[in-house]
Amino acid sequence: xxxxxxxNNAQKSFVMHLQGGIELPVVRGVSFHVEPGECxxxxxxxxxxxxxxxxxxxxxxxxxxxxxxxxxxxxxxxxAKAEPRQILSVRRATIGYVxxxxxxVPRVATIDxxxxxxxxxxxxxxxxxxxxxxxxxxxxxxERLWALPPSTFSGGEQQxxxxxxxxxxxxxILLLDEPTASLDAANRAVVVELVDSKKRQGVAMVAIVHDxxxxxxxxxxIVDVTSFAAAA
Amino acid sequence: xxxxxxxxxxxxxxxQPLLTAEGLxxxxxxxxxxxxxxxxxxxxxxxxIVGESGSGKSTLLQLLSAQLTPxxxxxxxxxxxxxxxxxxxxxxxxxRFLFRTDWGYVHQDPAMGLRMAVSAGANVGERLMAVGWNxxxxxxxxxxxxxxxxxxxxxxxxxxxxxxxxxxxxxxQIARNLVTEPRLVFMDEPTGGxxxxxxxxxxxxxxxxxxxxxxxxxxxxxxxxxxRLLSHRVMVMKGGRVIETGLTDQVLDDPxxxxxxxxxxxxxxx
Amino acid sequence: MNxxxxxxxxxxxxTKRMIRRAILKAIAIPGYQVPFASREMxxxxxxxxxxxxxxxxxxxxxxxxxxxxxxxxxxxxAISIRKFFAKTAGVATTTSTTDATVIQTRHxxxxxxxxAGQVLVYQVPxxxxxxxxxxxxxxxxxxxxxxxxxxxxxxxxxxxxxxxHIATAYAYPVKVNARYVMDPxxxxxxxxxxxxxxxxxxxxxxxxEKRIYAIPPHTSVVSxxxxxxxxxxxxxxxxxxxxxxxxSYLDEIVTDDKGSRxxxxxxxxxxxTRQSQGHRGSExxxxxxxxxxx
Numbered sequence: 001x002x003x004x005x006x007x008n009n010a011q012k013s014f015v016m017h018l019q020g021g022i023e024l025p026v027v028r029g030v031s032f033h034v035e036p037g038e039c040x041x042x043x044x045x046x047x048x049x050x051x052x053x054x055x056x057x058x059x060x061x062x063x064x065x066x067x068x069x070x071x072x073x074x075x076x077x078x079x080a081k082a083e084p085r086q087i088l089s090v091r092r093a094t095i096g097y098v099x100x101x102x103x104x105v106p107r108v109a110t111i112d113x114x115x116x117x118x119x120x121x122x123x124x125x126x127x128x129x130x131x132x133x134x135x136x137x138x139x140x141x142x143e144r145l146w147a148l149p150p151s152t153f154s155g156g157e158q159q160x161x162x163x164x165x166x167x168x169x170x171x172x173i174l175l176l177d178e179p180t181a182s183l184d185a186a187n188r189a190v191v192v193e194l195v196d197s198k199k200r201q202g203v204a205m206v207a208i209v210h211d212x213x214x215x216x217x218x219x220x221x222i223v224d225v226t227s228f229a230a231a232a
Numbered sequence: 233x234x235x236x237x238x239x240x241x242x243x244x245x246x247x248q249p250l251l252t253a254e255g256l257x258x259x260x261x262x263x264x265x266x267x268x269x270x271x272x273x274x275x276x277x278x279x280x281i282v283g284e285s286g287s288g289k290s291t292l293l294q295l296l297s298a299q300l301t302p303x304x305x306x307x308x309x310x311x312x313x314x315x316x317x318x319x320x321x322x323x324x325x326x327x328r329f330l331f332r333t334d335w336g337y338v339h340q341d342p343a344m345g346l347r348m349a350v351s352a353g354a355n356v357g358e359r360l361m362a363v364g365w366n367x368x369x370x371x372x373x374x375x376x377x378x379x380x381x382x383x384x385x386x387x388x389x390x391x392x393x394x395x396x397x398x399x400x401x402x403x404x405q406i407a408r409n410l411v412t413e414p415r416l417v418f419m420d421e422p423t424g425g426x427x428x429x430x431x432x433x434x435x436x437x438x439x440x441x442x443x444x445x446x447x448x449x450x451x452x453x454x455x456x457x458x459x460r461l462l463s464h465r466v467m468v469m470k471g472g473r474v475i476e477t478g479l480t481d482q483v484l485d486d487p488x489x490x491x492x493x494x495x496x497x498x499x500x501x502x
Numbered sequence: 503m504n505x506x507x508x509x510x511x512x513x514x515x516x517t518k519r520m521i522r523r524a525i526l527k528a529i530a531i532p533g534y535q536v537p538f539a540s541r542e543m544x545x546x547x548x549x550x551x552x553x554x555x556x557x558x559x560x561x562x563x564x565x566x567x568x569x570x571x572x573x574x575x576x577x578x579x580a581i582s583i584r585k586f587f588a589k590t591a592g593v594a595t596t597t598s599t600t601d602a603t604v605i606q607t608r609h610x611x612x613x614x615x616x617x618a619g620q621v622l623v624y625q626v627p628x629x630x631x632x633x634x635x636x637x638x639x640x641x642x643x644x645x646x647x648x649x650x651x652x653x654x655x656x657x658x659x660x661x662x663x664x665x666x667h668i669a670t671a672y673a674y675p676v677k678v679n680a681r682y683v684m685d686p687x688x689x690x691x692x693x694x695x696x697x698x699x700x701x702x703x704x705x706x707x708x709x710x711e712k713r714i715y716a717i718p719p720h721t722s723v724v725s726x727x728x729x730x731x732x733x734x735x736x737x738x739x740x741x742x743x744x745x746x747x748x749x750s751y752l753d754e755i756v757t758d759d760k761g762s763r764x765x766x767x768x769x770x771x772x773x774x775t776r777q778s779q780g781h782r783g784s785e786x787x788x789x790x791x792x793x794x795x796x
Contacts, residue, residue, distance in 0.1 A: 017490030018497060059479060061486045084465045084479040085274055107436050120443070325648045332652075347635070347656070354659045361659065362652025368662050368728040390663045 003033040003071065004173050004204035005057060010066030010080065012052055026052045027228040030066065036172065039195060039205040039218050044225035050208045053225065054175045056080075057206060058097045059087040070094060070173070092121060095173045098166030100181060102150055102158045110153075111136065111146040114164045121169065128168075135164040139190055156182045167194050174198060176207035180214050192217050248310060250275045250416060250448050251296070255305035257472075258291050265291040266472045269305070275415065278442055278449045280459035280480065282495070283469035289452045290420060292469065296450060297337060297418045298327050309416075332362050336409030336417035340424045342401035345408065346393045352379060352404055353389040359412045378407040382437060399430035403437065410441065417442075419451040423458055435461050456499055460484055468492045511558040511591040517541055521559035521714070525705060528716035533678030534646070535629050540712040550583060551709030553606050553625035560621060560705070561587065561604060566594045568602035573610035573751065573768035580608075599771050609672075611693040613750045613772040616702035618719065624687045626708035629715065631675045631685040651683045654726055662731055671736060677724045678717055686723075692735045692751045697723040742767045743785035745776035 010030040016022050027049040034040045042050040055061040056079075057068060063080035070077050072094045077086060091097075096117070108116075111132050118128035136146060139160040145153065150161045159182050166174065176195075180188045188211070195218045198205065209215040215222070249272035257267040266288040273279055281289045294300040296307055298319040307319045312334060319327065331337065339345040346355050356375035357365070365371050376386045382403040384396075393401050402422065409417060422438065423431040439462055442449055451462055459466050459480060466483045468476040468491065476489040487493045509515065517539075524538035543551040561567070567587050571580040575597040583606060584595045596602050599612040606623040616622060632642040635653050645653065654675050661669045674691035678684045686697060687706060697704060697717060704717040717723060725733040741748045743764040750772060752765040764785050767773035 014486075015488070017493050021490075055485070060481050062478075062482060062488070084482075085277060087479055087482075088464055107433060324644075328644075328648060328650065332650075350635070350656060351660060351663055353663055354656045357659055358652055358656050360652075361655040362650060366655075366729050368659065369730050371659065371728075372663070 002035060003069070004036055005032075005034040005071075005206065006067075006069035006076070007032055007053075007057070008067040008069065010053075010056060010068055011064045012049075012056060012061060013064060027225070030056075030228045032223045034173075034204040034206055036202040036204050037199050038220045039199060039207060040221050040223055041207050041209055041215050041219035042225050043215075043222050044229075048225045048229050050225050051177060053228070054097070054177055054206060054208060058095060058175055059090065060097075094171055095175065096166050096169055096171040097175045098163055098177060098179050100159075100178050102162040102165075107149055109147045110141070110150045110161055113150055113161060114168055117165060117169045131168060132164065135168055136161070138194075139164055140187060156184070156187070159183060160187060163191060163194070167198070170201070172203055174203055174205045176205060176209070178208055178210060180209065180211055188214060247274075249273060250277075250310050251450075252308045252316075253296060253305065254308075256292070256295055256302050256307060257304035258295055258300060259303045264472050266295065266469075267304070269295075269467075269474055271467065271474075271477070273416075273448055273450065275448055276446045277465065278447075278451065278463040280463035280466045281450065281452045281469060282454065282456060282459050282466055284454055284495075287469040288472035289454075289469045291472075293418055293420055293450065293452045297331075297335065298322070312415075332359055333412045334414050334416065336406075336414040338402075338405055338409055338417060338419040338422045340421040342393065342398070342405045345405040346401060348394045349392055351390045351392055352384065352396070355393060355404060355408050356411050359408065363412065374411065375407075378411050379404075381441070382407040383433075397430075398426055399434060402426065402434055406438065406441070410445065410447075413445065415448060417447055417449045419449060419453075421453055421455075422451065423453070423455065431458075438462060456484060456495060468495065508590045510563075511561045511587065511593075512544075513541065513555065513558045517555075518559045521555055524714045525556065525559065525716065528705070528714050529703070529718050531682070532717055532721050533682030533684040533715060535713040535715045537712055538714050540709045543709065544586075545582070547710040548627065549579060550606070550608055550625035552707030552711075552714070553608070553623050553709075554583060554586070554707075555709060556623045556705050556707035556714060557583075557587065557604060557606050558591075560623075561591050561593060563591075563593065565603045566596050566601055568596050568599065568605045568771075569607075570605065570610060570612070570769075570771075571608045572753070573612070573772075574770045576770065597771050598775075599769075609688050609690075610751070610768060611689055611696045613747075613767070613769045614775075615696075616700055618701045620702035622700075622702050622704045624689075624704065624706045626685070626687040626706045626713070627710070628673075629685055629706065629708040629711050629713040631673075631683055646682060649681065651677075651726075654683050655728070658726060658728065658731075662728070668727065668731055668733070674733075675726050677726060679721050680724075683726070684715060684717075684723075690736070690751055691725065691733070692737060694723070694725045694733070695735065699723075738765050740765050741783060742773060742776075743783045745773045745781045746783040747773070747776055747781065 008031050011028040012026040014024040016024055030053055042053060044050055052061055056063055059079050066080060068079040070079050070090055072090045077090060079087060111129055114136060115128035115132035119125055141157060141160055150158050163179055180191050251273040254270050256269040258265045269292060281292060283289045295302050308316050309319055310316050353372055353375040356378050357371040360371050376389055379386050379389055384400055384403055393404055423434055453459055463480045466480045467474045470491045476483060476492045484496055487496045521538055524536045528536045543554055545551060569580045569584040571577040587593055588595050599614050604621050608625045630642055632645060632653055635657055636642050658668050672690050673685050673688045674694055676684055676686055676694060699720050701719055703719055706715045727733040738752045742750055742752060744766045747767055750767045750769060753768040754763055754765055756763050
């Protein structure tokens with residue numbers, strides 16, 4: 001049992017109380033696992049529940065039933081039943097998440113937005129900023145922008161800041177939600193390189209990628225989400 | 233240094249709660265302002281209590297901070313010596329000492345938490361003097377460095393807060409509370425009554441201070457954006473009860489209870 | 503001699519007993535403000551009604567009374583109170599600090615050391631030292647009870663921040679017997695050290711505020727301060743113009759309408775005693791001489 005992620009029969013639905021309590025099934029019977037150094041890409045049409053599965057692995061969405069096993073600091077934790085502070089601990093030490101959109105506090109400089117996850121784990125500020133700078137440079141964010149808050153940036157720039165923030169820490173699990181969506185070819189290539197080097201470090205990844213070419217480059221295995229679709 | 237402190241609090245063996253509430257309730261006659269609240273707060277954890285006016289969140293905050301005596305249940309706090317004590321069993325002197333040292337309380341109206349006619353320096357220095365600091369120079373230096381930390385021009389250290397803007401007053405109140413390095417801070421609508429732009433700056437400041445100092449905090453707010461930015465965990469209150477609780481982003485992104493769904497859906501898009 | 507319509511020392515015996523109980527409690531808890539049922543006195547508030555009631559309660563037929571106002575035996579207030587007790591109690595009065603057994607004072611402590619057996623009675627306008635920073639009496643009482651005196655230093659901090667030094671010159675707060683912070687009444691801080699380890703009993707009466715407090719003989723009285731801004735006495739840098747004393751508290755006396763002034767001992771008994779012993783100051787030969795001004 002060396003899997004970093006081991007999902008077993010997870011199920012999720014929304015109950016829309018404001019719409020008369022209708023139940024909106026999202027996914028059911030979700031079962032797959034991810035080994036260290038492996039990148040699993042979730043495939044399926046929009047609305048099939050790919051993002052919801054990522055959010056369930058991150059603890060952002062609750063599970064109605066089933067198990068979301070995460071290897072965290074040497075033991076297995078079931079995120080579907082974990083306490084909030086266990087989930088926080090898992091997010092700090094084990095799971096990184098690169099969302100489609102950057103959600104940053106106004107006023108914070110880009111270089112600090114990127115450095116924050118490291119600082120939260122006790123890395124000295126200077127060292128964290130150094131590493132943050134390296135990543136931003138690699139992702140072609142010009143140095144003159146580093147001191148500005150990313151809220152003023154273009155969509156592609158924000159996405160790259162987001163990627164830098166997601167890739168900066170040495171977490172053993174990374175969840176990637178369309179990391180290359182609004183990037184040009186050169187920057188997409190950088191992301192592919194970053195994913196490759198994470199794989200060499202033994203990081204387990206789950207990604208959603210719509211771009212066939214990128215999917216082909218990074219996927220070790222593809223999980224078809226259509227089979228989990230819960231719609232009747 | 234500050235960064236490592238936070239990491240210690242968050243990653244270290246914080247398996248022991250800092251504060252616990254058990255079956256906490258308060259009634260005024262037959263009116264139950266707050267009932268059957270139980271939870272544990274861990275060191276370094278920020279808990280937001282959200283709900284609309286009259287939901288009992290302010291009563292709960294007062295119960296938790298020992299300013300109100302509960303009608304039912306109890307609140308316990310882990311003192312600096314590691315011993316868990318029932319707040320109701322503390323003597324008044326001990327409770328007040330706790331309030332001046334290990335706790336902070338940020339009022340919505342800074343005039344409630346500050347001495348408006350006394351200089352900013354003395355406002356910050358008061359808690360130090362209260363615990364026996366007796367060196368003017370050191371008190372002033374410490375006050376001055378705290379003003380800097382909350383982004384108040386140190387040139388205004390001798391001005392009374394009544395000459396300050398609303399945002400500055402609130403930042404001063406925060407400095408006054410944090411100077412004794414408390415482990416737990418209670419905040420009652422800390423950004424209420426401020427302009428939106430001032431709010432954002434204050435939130436950012438609080439967020440950084442809380443994480444750098446490894447503070448635990450209990451924040452009462454009706455503003456879900458404040459809860460999202462500041463807190464790790466959220467409790468949704470309605471009619472004096474906690475109706476939903478969980479990780480902040482979980483509750484806000486995947487609300488289960490009808491009332492929580494209503495609250496979340498009521499946020500105007502940015 | 504004793505006016506027949508008045509009880510000894512004006513107050514009735516029940517009232518005196520009530521005040522004595524308050525005084526005993528005050529002595530038992532040095533520096534603690536004991537509430538008492540202050541009576542209407544035949545003089546306005548602010549004229550020493552608190553002090554007069556304390557004096558009336560402790561006065562015996564053999565006592566020798568001295569009354570001073572700002573150190574002086576011969577101001578209106580001092581004379582009125584002295585005459586009041588001469589009339590209602592028939593006690594002997596004096597201006598001599600050494601001879602007096604009871605000294606009622608407003609705003610000064612005599613220069614000469616007091617001796618065992620003497621009682622110094624202070625007239626107090628506002629007994630609560632924390633009042634100006636914390637107006638709620640419920641809160642100040644709690645602060646006293648719990649010994650929370652950080653606020654007192656806030657006041658001193660404000661002084662230094664504003665003036666560069668502790669500018670409080672009178673009613674300078676003290677800590678009595680290492681426990682209660684006390685307002686020594688509006689005496690100049692110059693007098694504060696005299697309260698410490700004093701051989702005489704010190705009683706404080708606030709008539710309008712209905713409080714009595716006390717410092718028993720030989721009790722420690724420490725003026726509050728900061729390590730880097732220690733308590734200092736303040737004194738004009740000149741000897742008394744009449745007796746040449748270099749160690750006494752001085753009053754500034756304007757001697758004409760051209761701005762001439764001289765500095766003389768505020769304690770008239772001390773000054774006169776020194777002069778009678780042959781001490782001389784710069785003005786003593788001709789105190790009223792005209793001076794030429796350029």
